[in-house]
Amino acid sequence: xxxxxxxxxxxxxxxxxxxxxxxxxxxxxxxxxxxxxxxxxxxxxxxxxxxxxxxxxxxxxxxxxx
Numbered sequence: 001x002x003x004x005x006x007x008x009x010x011x012x013x014x015x016x017x018x019x020x021x022x023x024x025x026x027x028x029x030x031x032x033x034x035x036x037x038x039x040x041x042x043x044x045x046x047x048x049x050x051x052x053x054x055x056x057x058x059x060x061x062x063x064x065x066x
Contacts, residue, residue: 001053016051023047036061
């Protein structure tokens with residue numbers, strides 16, 4: 001199934017398997033879940049959220065430090 005992944009200004013259509021979670025997607029993209037906030041179709045979601053056909057996933061990098 002196909003989804004659109006946006007990271008910064010880059011959009012990319014990805015082919016993923018069914019019943020994949022946000023956590024699974026981040027693992028494939030090699031992005032640590034602690035460093036990002038993820039929006040699915042404009043709503044912030046948790047890592048256990050299931051990704052569905054034609055979803056728009058936006059990955060927002062979080063800046064932190066001291």
